[in-house]
Amino acid sequence: xxxxxxxxQGGDVGEQYRNGIYYTDEEDRKTIEAAxxxxxxxxDQPVVTECRKLVCFYDAEEYHQDYLDKNPTGYCHxxxxxxxxFIEEEMGERTRC
Numbered sequence: 001x002x003x004x005x006x007x008x009q010g011g012d013v014g015e016q017y018r019n020g021i022y023y024t025d026e027e028d029r030k031t032i033e034a035a036x037x038x039x040x041x042x043x044d045q046p047v048v049t050e051c052r053k054l055v056c057f058y059d060a061e062e063y064h065q066d067y068l069d070k071n072p073t074g075y076c077h078x079x080x081x082x083x084x085x086f087i088e089e090e091m092g093e094r095t096r097c
Contacts, residue, residue: 004048
């Protein structure tokens with residue numbers, strides 16, 4: 001997912017693909033907004049990730065449930081088998097023991 005693309009995830013386009021982080025606890029908002037600010041520093045284009053209070057939630061269709069168990073390499077351009085290495089590079093964090 002590219003945080004500078006509005007209403008798009010890979011080849012999928014539309015408002016249902018809006019990139020955002022939604023919270024239920026107001027205290028989480030500050031953490032989310034700080035994370036979005038940190039991401040903005042890495043991009044020349046505006047980051048369009050929205051931060052909003054969760055209003056409603058619907059379970060996804062069954063074929064989307066446990067998606068990564070069913071599709072371990074993920075979707076689009078990201079191979080989730082490399083996720084730990086990516087996180088270490090991007091965030092400077094160790095994820096392995």
